[in-house]
Every structure is written in C-alpha cells, then in structure tokens.
Amino acid sequence: MQMKASVPFTAAGLKTACSQCNLLELCLPFGMTDTELDRLDELVGARRKIKRQQPLYRAGDLFEAIYAIRAGSFKTDVLLEDGREQVTGFQMTGEILGLDGISTELHSCNAIALEDSEVCVIPYGKLEELSRVVEGLQHQFHKVMSREIVRDHGVMMLLGSMRAEERLAAFLLNMSQRFTARGFSAAEFHLRMTREEIGSYLGLKLETVSRAFSRFQEDGLVGVQQKHIRILNGDGLKKLIQHQPGAR
Amino acid sequence: MQMKASVPFTAAGLKTACSQCNLLELCLPFGMTDTELDRLDELVGARRKIKRQQPLYRAGDLFEAIYAIRAGSFKTDVLLEDGREQVTGFQMTGEILGLDGISTELHSCNAIALEDSEVCVIPYGKLEELSRVVEGLQHQFHKVMSREIVRDHGVMMLLGSMRAEERLAAFLLNMSQRFTARGFSAAEFHLRMTREEIGSYLGLKLETVSRAFSRFQEDGLVGVQQKHIRILNGDGLKKLIQHQPGAR
DNA sequence: TGTTGCCGTTGATCCAAGTCAACCACAAAT
DNA sequence: ATTTGTGGTTGACTTGGATCAACGGCAACA
Missing domain, CATH: 2.60.120.10 (Jelly Rolls)
Known part of the structure; x- marks a missing residue:
C-alpha cells in the first residue's frame, strides 16, 4: 500500500x-x-x-x-x-x-x-x-x-438508452472517477482526446459534444476550457443521468 | 431438428x-x-x-x-x-x-x-x-x-455508428449466421424475442424496428410474418450495412 | 364463442441530433 | 510577427427516429 x-x-x-x-x-x-x-x-x-x-x-x-x-x-x-x-x-x-x-x-x-x-x-x-x-x-x-x-455493457446502456447530455455526463463522471483512482483530482483534469473522439465513443457528432459541453458550462455544472475540465457540480451531473426531465 | x-x-x-x-x-x-x-x-x-x-x-x-x-x-x-x-x-x-x-x-x-x-x-x-x-x-x-x-465491440459499432435499417440488417445476418452454426437454416428462422427486445438491443423503439421490417419486406429483402423470418436477399442486407446510400 | 391481453403494424406529428457552414483559438512552422 | 493547420464553438436548417394514437391478429381461457 x-x-x-x-x-x-x-x-x-x-x-x-x-x-x-x-x-x-x-x-x-x-x-x-x-x-x-x-x-x-x-x-x-x-x-x-x-x-x-x-x-x-x-x-x-x-x-x-x-x-x-x-x-x-x-x-x-x-x-x-x-x-x-x-x-x-x-x-x-x-x-x-x-x-x-x-x-x-x-x-x-x-x-x-x-x-x-x-x-x-x-x-x-x-x-x-x-x-x-x-x-x-x-x-x-x-x-x-x-x-x-x-x-462494455455500460457503454451499450449509454449508446442504446441515453440522450446526448446524459452520455456526456456519464463520460465525465467516469473519467473523474478513474482519475481519482490514480491519485489525481476528481474535480479537475485534462482530457487527452478530441471532441470527435469523444463523440465517436458516445455515438454523437463532435458538434453535439461541443454543444453539450457549452450547455453544462451555462448551467454551472462544469468549467470547460478546451480539453481542460473542471467539475463544479458532480451531483448535478449524476442527477442528469438518473432521470432526464424530458423523458417519458 | x-x-x-x-x-x-x-x-x-x-x-x-x-x-x-x-x-x-x-x-x-x-x-x-x-x-x-x-x-x-x-x-x-x-x-x-x-x-x-x-x-x-x-x-x-x-x-x-x-x-x-x-x-x-x-x-x-x-x-x-x-x-x-x-x-x-x-x-x-x-x-x-x-x-x-x-x-x-x-x-x-x-x-x-x-x-x-x-x-x-x-x-x-x-x-x-x-x-x-x-x-x-x-x-x-x-x-x-x-x-x-x-x-460487445461489434454492438458498440452498431449502436454508435449505424442507422436503424443497418442495425436491423446486421442483427438479422448475425442471427442467421448463428442459426447456421447450429445446423438450422440460414434463410428461415424463428425469432424468440419481441420487437421491443430487439429494439432495446439495437437502441431503437419498437415502432422503428417494425417499420424497418416492413421496409425490408417491401424491398424484397426478407419475408416477415410476426416472429418468423425468411431471408430472401442476404447480399442485399449485407450491402445495406457496407454503405448506406444517404451516408456522406 | 366471445373476451382479454399482448404483440405487431401503420399513420401523423414532433423534436433531438445531424448537417452544413462560418468563424475563432491556439500551437507549430516559417 | 505572420502564416498555416487543427481543433473547437456556434448558428441556421434538415431529418431520422421518437412519440402519440389507433387498430389488427392471434393465442389463452372462461
């Protein structure tokens, strides 16, 4: 240890x-x-x-x-x-x-x-x-x-059943959790991949990823500066995944 | 059998x-x-x-x-x-x-x-x-x-990058191939799952699955009678996956 | 022989995400 | 300091699939 x-x-x-x-x-x-x-x-x-x-x-x-x-x-x-x-x-x-x-x-x-x-x-x-x-x-x-x-099953859930913003929220929380496990900050990290790669992973176009980031920023959920991410309201992101207001 | x-x-x-x-x-x-x-x-x-x-x-x-x-x-x-x-x-x-x-x-x-x-x-x-x-x-x-x-990676490809009809075509070809491996007909088989389950697997709503089936039938690609499927033009289905006319 | 319930089909409408296009930020190369 | 290129953002518009709704087929069962 x-x-x-x-x-x-x-x-x-x-x-x-x-x-x-x-x-x-x-x-x-x-x-x-x-x-x-x-x-x-x-x-x-x-x-x-x-x-x-x-x-x-x-x-x-x-x-x-x-x-x-x-x-x-x-x-x-x-x-x-x-x-x-x-x-x-x-x-x-x-x-x-x-x-x-x-x-x-x-x-x-x-x-x-x-x-x-x-x-x-x-x-x-x-x-x-x-x-x-x-x-x-x-x-x-x-x-x-x-x-x-x-x-992989989790990714299928993402791709098959979640909306764009839910997908990105899940992605960010997952990244945060993995950085934490490695001794880095849970709230602030640097993404190594482009918007296009994130989009491909999440089954979205890069413009959609970009817009979702902007939306999160407007809503005060995350701070976004290019690849540098600061998670301001992790609970907000989690809530986004559990139940999207529009759904059903 | x-x-x-x-x-x-x-x-x-x-x-x-x-x-x-x-x-x-x-x-x-x-x-x-x-x-x-x-x-x-x-x-x-x-x-x-x-x-x-x-x-x-x-x-x-x-x-x-x-x-x-x-x-x-x-x-x-x-x-x-x-x-x-x-x-x-x-x-x-x-x-x-x-x-x-x-x-x-x-x-x-x-x-x-x-x-x-x-x-x-x-x-x-x-x-x-x-x-x-x-x-x-x-x-x-x-x-x-x-x-x-x-x-699982194949399913991610399906969910992340393919359109509704491509997904269903890939699904049918996959089922056909697996039935074949078990000594059953490649061209005619009985699906055990509902449209809703197929839809959930493919990241689509059941209505979309149903419509895609109808489309395939119109185009003479498959014969559909509820859960009973007859593949009439496997190559046609394959071509559908390779390159969708609308794409790019 | 209805009746009940599930499953599937089809049509009309809506909307989330895709497409197309312009523009901006920043780093690397000259 | 200027150019070039890649990556990111934003806006206007389009569209594929979702949603809502009605209806039909068929099997299980009273």
Missing part, C-alpha cells in the same frame, strides 16, 4: 518489476500475495514506448501479448469498410490492452496512443503458463476480462 | 457429460483433446431448467457459476434506476452466460429465458481449479471471454 521508490535499473537496461511498480493497485497484479508477486516479475518481458498518434497494435495484427499501460493513455477503435470509426474505449495507466486478440489470435481493433506512452508487454503464452501455477494471477486475469465485459 | 442421440441417463439421474453432448463444437469444450474432454465431465455439476420469462440470475445475485445453454435461449439486460432497459445480448444453445459476475462476485445483469430452457451449471471455483491442470480448458475459456469482448 505504500508508495515505493522508482523502478530499479540493471545492467541489462530497464528491468521491469511489477513488485516495484507504483501502479500495482490498479493493474493486473492487484490482490496478489507477495510471494505470488515475486513470480510475476518473470512475466513482464519488455517495455515499449509508443509515440502520440501511433498504434500499439492494429486490427488484423497477430496477437502475441497483452499490454499494461505504464504511462500515458490510449484509445481503441474499430473501423468499418466505408471509413466509419467507432471508438470502443479510452484506457489509462494500469489498464490492460489487447484482450480482444485472444479469441482469434488476431487483434480485432486498433489501439492508438493519445499521448506519448509506455506499456509493459505481457507475452500471452507466458501469462497462460504462469497463471496455471499462480492462482492469484489466474483469478486476477479473469477479473480483468470480466470487468471489461461489464464496462 | 436433433442431429444426435440424446444424452445418456445414469442411476444418479441426469448425468451430464460434455463428451457426449451434441453441442460440443459450439460450447466451452471446443478444441479440446479427448483426454482433456474426459476430465471436463467432472466439471459440469447439475443442469437447471428455466421457464420462459424466468431469470437464470439477476443483477446483484451472488456469482457462483457460469452457465452453458443446453436448450432454449436467453436475453441479458441491464436496468437503469429510472426503469430504462438495455438488452445487452441474446444467447442461444452452446453459448456461455454469467461471465459478467466474475469481476465483482456479483452478477451485473439479468439473464432471462426467452423460452423454456435448460442450462449446464459450471461452478466457477471448479472451473478455475480444473483449468489450472487442463490446458485446453484454460485456453478455451479465455477465448470465450475474449469473444464476448469482441462481440
């Missing part, structure tokens, strides 16, 4: 060590015992740096590893033949990328860095192997996958 | 046996070796029958097992406090239910039988245990979870 010193260097260069990582509580190793944790350090191979706008992997790429975000953030998206894009998620530090690839051994979406980022590469074969002996790892890995499924 | 002999009975009553099940190719055991399969028979505890409209589990229920559908079909849905419902999926024979529960040990959605149905109960603790020794089971289970994630 304590904040630990930064990751040690070795002669071999940057030696990864989950047991030393300060993202422990957010990432795959969460909930594992110390002895289990020691074994985990064998698991994470290399780190990989990805520049802003560059792909970590693309749809169709061979699936070989999953990735834990060490620094930075990503979006995942799916493209239709005719060019339409659907952003399926935004990921931040400690979150796991690449789970979509297990089913067919090919990645089914693109993972693009929203800023200069770094990931821990977790070779999938090794993960399966190790999780056969390390019970805590197996269990935690299953939880991570399940959590992704539950999250 | 059965293709194989029914499952054997034993003195103990209904003894389940994956190795004898005719859904083998569709279900969790897919791709496992014969020796692996023998061990799997320990895994599946009991069967459970669920009457039409009854829940297999509800959001908030303690998570103890996942379920393989042996006969019948289900919907899963999420409810908002204000009563709004989002159907997150329709499941048919061989498909796995309950994966949402792993993450929090509580189920996060409702699973409701669309007709009188029967499931195989797979106690989750046992599954983790066994999948630590049976490699094929471990791998297959991961694939099932990953496939669910990929499927």
Whole structure:
C-alpha cells in the first residue's frame, strides 16, 4: 500500500518489476500475495514506448501479448469498410490492452496512443503458463476480462438508452472517477482526446459534444476550457443521468 | 431438428457429460483433446431448467457459476434506476452466460429465458481449479471471454455508428449466421424475442424496428410474418450495412 | 364463442441530433 | 510577427427516429 521508490535499473537496461511498480493497485497484479508477486516479475518481458498518434497494435495484427499501460493513455477503435470509426474505449495507466486478440489470435481493433506512452508487454503464452501455477494471477486475469465485459455493457446502456447530455455526463463522471483512482483530482483534469473522439465513443457528432459541453458550462455544472475540465457540480451531473426531465 | 442421440441417463439421474453432448463444437469444450474432454465431465455439476420469462440470475445475485445453454435461449439486460432497459445480448444453445459476475462476485445483469430452457451449471471455483491442470480448458475459456469482448465491440459499432435499417440488417445476418452454426437454416428462422427486445438491443423503439421490417419486406429483402423470418436477399442486407446510400 | 391481453403494424406529428457552414483559438512552422 | 493547420464553438436548417394514437391478429381461457 505504500508508495515505493522508482523502478530499479540493471545492467541489462530497464528491468521491469511489477513488485516495484507504483501502479500495482490498479493493474493486473492487484490482490496478489507477495510471494505470488515475486513470480510475476518473470512475466513482464519488455517495455515499449509508443509515440502520440501511433498504434500499439492494429486490427488484423497477430496477437502475441497483452499490454499494461505504464504511462500515458490510449484509445481503441474499430473501423468499418466505408471509413466509419467507432471508438470502443479510452484506457489509462494500469489498464490492460489487447484482450480482444485472444479469441482469434488476431487483434480485432486498433489501439492508438493519445499521448506519448509506455506499456509493459505481457507475452500471452507466458501469462497462460504462469497463471496455471499462480492462482492469484489466474483469478486476477479473469477479473480483468470480466470487468471489461461489464464496462462494455455500460457503454451499450449509454449508446442504446441515453440522450446526448446524459452520455456526456456519464463520460465525465467516469473519467473523474478513474482519475481519482490514480491519485489525481476528481474535480479537475485534462482530457487527452478530441471532441470527435469523444463523440465517436458516445455515438454523437463532435458538434453535439461541443454543444453539450457549452450547455453544462451555462448551467454551472462544469468549467470547460478546451480539453481542460473542471467539475463544479458532480451531483448535478449524476442527477442528469438518473432521470432526464424530458423523458417519458 | 436433433442431429444426435440424446444424452445418456445414469442411476444418479441426469448425468451430464460434455463428451457426449451434441453441442460440443459450439460450447466451452471446443478444441479440446479427448483426454482433456474426459476430465471436463467432472466439471459440469447439475443442469437447471428455466421457464420462459424466468431469470437464470439477476443483477446483484451472488456469482457462483457460469452457465452453458443446453436448450432454449436467453436475453441479458441491464436496468437503469429510472426503469430504462438495455438488452445487452441474446444467447442461444452452446453459448456461455454469467461471465459478467466474475469481476465483482456479483452478477451485473439479468439473464432471462426467452423460452423454456435448460442450462449446464459450471461452478466457477471448479472451473478455475480444473483449468489450472487442463490446458485446453484454460485456453478455451479465455477465448470465450475474449469473444464476448469482441462481440460487445461489434454492438458498440452498431449502436454508435449505424442507422436503424443497418442495425436491423446486421442483427438479422448475425442471427442467421448463428442459426447456421447450429445446423438450422440460414434463410428461415424463428425469432424468440419481441420487437421491443430487439429494439432495446439495437437502441431503437419498437415502432422503428417494425417499420424497418416492413421496409425490408417491401424491398424484397426478407419475408416477415410476426416472429418468423425468411431471408430472401442476404447480399442485399449485407450491402445495406457496407454503405448506406444517404451516408456522406 | 366471445373476451382479454399482448404483440405487431401503420399513420401523423414532433423534436433531438445531424448537417452544413462560418468563424475563432491556439500551437507549430516559417 | 505572420502564416498555416487543427481543433473547437456556434448558428441556421434538415431529418431520422421518437412519440402519440389507433387498430389488427392471434393465442389463452372462461
């Protein structure tokens, strides 16, 4: 639970060590015992740096590893033949990328860095192997996958049943909550994605996103300055989601 | 419509046996070796029958097992406090239910039988245990979870980026493909869900679903008689999805 | 053989979000 | 300091799907 010193260097260069990582509580190793944790350090191979706008992997790429975000953030998206894009998620530090690839051994979406980022590469074969002996790892890995499924259901709820402003409110509250979990302010944060990407994620056009932001600002719910967001009335946002005045 | 002999009975009553099940190719055991399969028979505890409209589990229920559908079909849905419902999926024979529960040990959605149905109960603790020794089971289970994630991304694409008729076309093609995989006709099938449930799944009102069906019938794409569907021009439906005339 | 209730269809109207277009802010490049 | 380009905002107008409402088909059941 304590904040630990930064990751040690070795002669071999940057030696990864989950047991030393300060993202422990957010990432795959969460909930594992110390002895289990020691074994985990064998698991994470290399780190990989990805520049802003560059792909970590693309749809169709061979699936070989999953990735834990060490620094930075990503979006995942799916493209239709005719060019339409659907952003399926935004990921931040400690979150796991690449789970979509297990089913067919090919990645089914693109993972693009929203800023200069770094990931821990977790070779999938090794993960399966190790999780056969390390019970805590197996269990935690299953939880991570399940959590992704539950999250996806939430997005379906958003897309299928909510109005534009409700969607944006839910999005902001979700971002706020995730920043909080990482030790940042719940009330003030910087979005890494454009209005268009938010719109794609929420099933809205960028103009609609922009207008909803303006509306929230008028109503004193949030302060908006480009990508810089300040949540002024979180309860107001929550109430917006529960029951829209116009509905029914 | 059965293709194989029914499952054997034993003195103990209904003894389940994956190795004898005719859904083998569709279900969790897919791709496992014969020796692996023998061990799997320990895994599946009991069967459970669920009457039409009854829940297999509800959001908030303690998570103890996942379920393989042996006969019948289900919907899963999420409810908002204000009563709004989002159907997150329709499941048919061989498909796995309950994966949402792993993450929090509580189920996060409702699973409701669309007709009188029967499931195989797979106690989750046992599954983790066994999948630590049976490699094929471990791998297959991961694939099932990953496939669910990929499927969810497809639904997000639907909800976020497609128009009403595209959504319904995609839905019909998906149903057709799944019926085919189960040895039924690709061109003619019976939907188990109402227009309202289809609408909830697709993010549309039931009237819109009904109108889209009528439109497809006018255009000679499908024959519709209540829940009975006949696909007359599958390519036409596919083309509808690729590029909508009005778009861009 | 009604009667009841659910499910589906269809029409008329409305409105939230999309489209089109102009303009502004700001950062990077020259 | 000026240009260029990307991202964001705002306004005017259009439209796809929602809403409201009436009605029809069919199965379950008295």
